[in-house]
Amino acid sequence: MTSAVGLHQITKQFGTFTALSDVSFEIADNEFFTLLGPSGCGKTTLLRMIAGFEAASAGRIDLYGTPIGALPPDKRPVNTVFQNYALFPHMDVAQNIGFGLSMLGWAKADVTARVAQMLGMVQLEAFAHRKPHALSGGQQQRVALARAMAPRPKVLLLDEPLSALDLKLRQGMRAELKRLQRETGITFVFVTHDQEEALAMSDRIAVMSAGKVQQIGTPEEIYQAPENRFVADFIGETNLIPATVSGNEAGLVCQMSGGTSVHAMATGTPPVGAQGMLSIRPEALQLGRKPSGGDQLEGTLQGLTYLGTDTQFEVALATGQSVQVRQQNTAPSGQMPAPGDPVFVSITPGTARFLVT
Amino acid sequence: MSARPFNLRRYAGFFPLTLLCLVILYAPLLVVMVYSFNDGRSITVWQGVSLRWYVDVFAGPEAEKFKLAAWNSLSIAVMAAVTATMIATAASLAMVRGGAFRGKSASFALISLPIMVPEIVTAVATLIFFSAIGFKLGTLSILVAHIVFCIPFAYLPIAARLSGIEASFEEAAQDLYASRWQTFRHVLMPILWPGILSGFLLAFIISLDDFIITNFVKGAGVETLPTAIFGSVKQGIKPNIMALSTLLLLVSILLVTLSYILGRTGQPTKSD
């Protein structure tokens, strides 16, 4: 794998506040890479460092093997799509798209040709001479994209570019962004706090929290095999139940506080006696009125919420813990259990994860 | 009683007071404007409409004095306002775009100092300083003094406008390979210019308006319009002064209107 962006022991301090602490990872060439995390986690700061708007307090940033930390933004072959687009209000669409090219000293005719090509790429040929304020949010977004891609950057940085759009447009733009990335082969570094967006578009995701990278992996890995409690909790919904490792020979066995033992997966092999959390997704649980084979928990139905395609059940376990169970509504009007009914909750084999931290 | 007792934004009497306020503000100006068209030699008795005092301003016995004073006022105001605007633009870039830094509040205090220090104190201090260093009093000393006290007036609208412009425009320009100067020239300046222009106009009016400081540092023989008018008025208000005042009043109103219109062309830009 060719490394497009290499981050080595990056630390950033704002006064006494540590925005990033000792962050290191590689972003591969041609990759759609997402920095995902809640606000304040440092993802935007990291992006701004790659762009050159912030300097790292310590550490090294490489672009295709060359250190770029000392270069000002106008000397870095990367371009940014800004959160609110930052389209120059006094220039029309074509002038906005051509701005970077003129600054690079392209000949007028070349600029015109490239602008036309970019306008075609984002399907805004008819809007070349409109001012940004006369465009819709989605159109402004596409101009920002065209402007950043016109100089053929080696890496394109996108800072929450979809957050200002409404839901419908956002979903359309996801597919559009993914398509553009595949067609151009440009490395995309995408910042978002929206996990659904991250899962839908990325080749790989770095989940960040409190200035640290929590886990890097493909969307499937991040969702199905979270490595720690933060990732399990932040991505999707999950039930977290305190548990202790009771056996680790033929597969991991964990004992929950009430005494029930279940099989679980984990990263590495935690020793017997290790304490941690079991993470089980609501959709990995099934509700039954009678006991069945395999791992299962016993409890009382507390309440249920009808959600259209699914129904979400809240079950109080005998231990006092409560778990969420999500089931598809397959039968037209099945016999639903009522709150207060005793129920059995069985776990789909291979879905429970034991997390040490 | 108010017709709408439940409108808590309305208080009986506030509207009449506002009107009274306007009357006090405008009555003297209107009266002078009207009397400037009086045909009589006396300022008290109305003797019919005429433009004779306007003719007098441009061709009368004092015309030469006023022309010279007007030229001095105008050239000083232009130079002082241009210089102050450049200095203020640089300062607002540092203050608004510079983030938090040591000496920021001290810098702000320094920039606003000319507004805070009473004019007469500035005048005295400047006179003492110029005489101590042997700076010859004249047009140049007036110009220097004007530049100093015009800076905060130019600074305020420019800084206000700049705070309304997101830094992401500059970052986007730099991201697209523009150098600092190109960023300023092609991106920031076109968005900022209404602020710069209204800062310039403000500084221009303030310089044109100044009496006290000019009066102290002008030296013998050099007059600006306000000092010339003051000198005339000391011997009593003559009709030609009213005509001249009316002309100056119209210039001021023209400039204010211009700056108001400028302020409305393109409110501070947030990208959206």
Next chain:
Amino acid sequence: MAAGIGSGRTVSSTFQPLRTWLLLPSWLIIGFFLVLPVLLMLVYSFLTKEFRGGVIWQPTLAAYDQFLFDRGLFGDDPPKIEWTYITIFARSIAQALGATLLCLLIGFPTAFFIATRPERTKAIWLLLITTPYWVNLLIRTVSLKFLIRENGPLNEGLLAIGVIAEPLALINTNFAVQLGLFYSYLPFMVLPIYAAVERYNFALSEAASDLYAPKWVILRRIVIPVVRPGIIAGCILVFVPSLGAFLAPDLLGGAKTFMIGSLIEEQFKGNAGNWPFGAAASIILLSLVLLALLVYARTQKDTRA
């Protein structure tokens, strides 16, 4: 930080590194031509006067002594308190306070009225109030003098319609000076109060009304306390320039309304001048102003906390 690159941040990496250079011209110009002169003025106030204007470089407290004490014609009588200059300062403070009060009484209702206008007409009202400010101060003061002088249009008009039998003796009175100061600095009172009332949340008035408060009680107990920072700002902005004003007292007042500004001006005009004394009077005036600004800064800090 995670708020994003383009969400209202005004700090830019583009100009941040240049900030020292960008501030340098302001520092140099204001430092050299204002701060240094004020310091020099302080020094001058401790020097000996030269009879034709200027100073002799000989340290003395004479200027401050002259301000406070009367030592007789030959300077050898036992010192008595000299009331002349203290009276001038006290009168100036009283005049400035009077002008401030006048501005407040008319400015507050005006600001409140404008702030509660619909968006569209607000700007026009504000323009109407601020435009006269941009007319040359000298011209405004002269116009006012013309209007209110003994046989001026105001008296003529009032006599003609029979409201008064004798011309009002307005000119050369304290009130004329206060009116002149009011006229000079009214927008400074209106603008900050306007800004404060604009931000005032009228739901507070509604809540008070719901709790049985009559309208004028709401104004006194709720609105005024909430917009107080704006009122204080307005008062300071009017008081400070009024204190050192020269044109209004000089043109509209007479000998009995002599104020600090004129006192200082006299010391630098012609051969009768006394530079160290003028410098000392300026230093005292500046100290008063700084004191007022300090009090202001304190109150603004308190309301924010």
